[in-house]
Each structure stands twice: as structure tokens, then as C-alpha cells.
């Protein structure tokens with residue numbers, strides 16, 4: 001039976017990088033909420049809607065929210081996520097999530113489906129922990145590449161990089177989003193919505209394993225693989 005790995009962690013914990021590594025190593029599909037939203041809003045045409053629990057949602061309104069940088073409606077995002085999960089489970093694909101589900105609401109929508117399709121014992125929830133100081137430090141020193149927006153986390157190895165190692169484009173700092181004051185707000189939001197989610201996972205019988213996110217990514221990755229392979 002295929003596995004489902006759910007990686008959680010504050011901004012800058014490296015969960016996206018770890019999800020890519022896990023996905024490659026264990027041949028799991030990296031299910032990215034942002035990509036699923038993008039694919040769905042891009043094909044939205046006037047008059048398109050989805051009906052969820054008796055209520056109609058216009059897809060063009062979702063597209064507008066997305067285009068103006070606002071969050072799409074949680075009901076619609078969960079609907080798209082569940083469709084994608086069903087499709088992937090039919091193809092017998094294992095899954096890895098990073099920073100998703102983001103909220104208690106999304107968790108309640110997605111977790112019962114995952115349990116039904118994959119079985120509780122095949123679902124691993126891993127929380128990558130770093131201190132608030134480190135979150136602020138890593139995010140305010142984070143850069144992204146101009147071409148593909150690849151994130152470059154700050155480390156001794158990346159400190160002197162001027163260009164993206166993957167595509168050679170220039171590295172930039174994100175204005176606004178990565179300012180220390182904005183990061184503090186994002187961190188507070190993360191804590192407020194993550195703790196209820198962790199309680200929910202545990203109530204659902206899914207153990208949440210904690211991993212120290214401070215060491216270099218290669219070491220964190222080793223620890224994650226260890227956790228995945230224990231008790232299974």
C-alpha cells in the first residue's frame with residue numbers, strides 16, 4: 001500500500017525542499033495546493049461553477065481572488081484537493097504534502113478521505129520544528145530566483161550565490177513578504193492555525209512526529225526517512 005506523508009512546519013522550515021526530496025526518493029506525488037489552485041482557476045470560464053454541499057461557487061470569482069493575490073474560498077480549494085487526491089489514489093500513487101492542509105477546515109475535509117483511501121497506518125504526519133528566531137532569520141535572508149521563483153534558503157553554502165543554481169537567473173529578495181515584521185505576522189498565523197490542526201490529527205489517531213529542522217537539509221532529510229520507516 002502506498003504511503004501519505006504530511007509535512008508541516010513554520011515558514012522557512014524547509015518543508016517544500018523536504019517534500020521534493022521525499023517525493024523523489026520514495027516515488028510519491030508531491031501534491032501542491034498552490035499548483036492545484038492554479039490549474040483549476042486557469043481553466044475557469046464565464047458561467048463555470050461548482051456545487052458543494054448544495055451551494056454554488058463561481059469559478060470566475062475564484063479566479064479573480066487568485067489573480068489579486070487573495071486566498072481562494074476554503075470550500076472550493078478543499079473540493080479541488082479532494083478531486084485530485086481521488087484521481088491520484090486511483091492511479092495507486094503515494095502522496096506527499098507540504099504545509100497542507102493549512103487549516104483545521106481543510107484538515108477535516110481531507111483527512112477522512114485520506115484515511116479511507118490509504119488507511120491510517122500508511123499516513124505519517126511530520127512536524128519540522130525551528131525556533132521563532134530562526135524562522136525570522138531564515139525568511140528575512142531568503143531569496144528567490146527571477147525566472148522560476150525557486151526559493152534559495154540562507155545557509156553558509158548559499159550565502160555567496162549570485163545566480164540560481166537551477167536556471168542561472170538572478171537572485172532577488174521578495175519585497176514585503178519577507179520583511180521581519182511581515183514574517184512575525186505569518187508566524188503568528190501559522191501557530192494559531194497549526195496547533196488546532198495537530199490536535200485534530202491526534203484525535204483522528206494520526207501520530208504527529210516532531211523533527212528538528214535546524215540541521216542542514218540533507219540531515220533533516222535523513223531523519224525524515226528514519227521516521228517514515230519506523231513502525232511501518
Ligand SMILES: [Zn+2]
Pocket residue numbers: 145146147148149150164165166167168169
Ligand atoms: Zn531558478
